Amino acid sequence: MKLTPIRLRRLNAGLDIEQAMEVLKITKSTFYKLEQGWTSPSPQLIKRLADAYECTTDEIFKDLKITG
Numbered sequence: 001m002k003l004t005p006i007r008l009r010r011l012n013a014g015l016d017i018e019q020a021m022e023v024l025k026i027t028k029s030t031f032y033k034l035e036q037g038w039t040s041p042s043p044q045l046i047k048r049l050a051d052a053y054e055c056t057t058d059e060i061f062k063d064l065k066i067t068g
Contacts, residue, residue, distance in 0.1 A: 004036065006049075006060070006063040006064055010035070012053075024045065025048065037064065040066060
């Protein structure tokens, strides 16, 4: 799996894949799509990502290349 900014943020937060899926309340399929940049998360998931990875929602938007 390539090292994407969102994956790097998860690793820096000290979460493995199983822990992240549990905290984020998402399936393995959704998790992999998210880390590879193949899907855009809902606003609720963006908030959970920011909380779990101890960063701001703006940083999550930047990592996932989401513009508004």
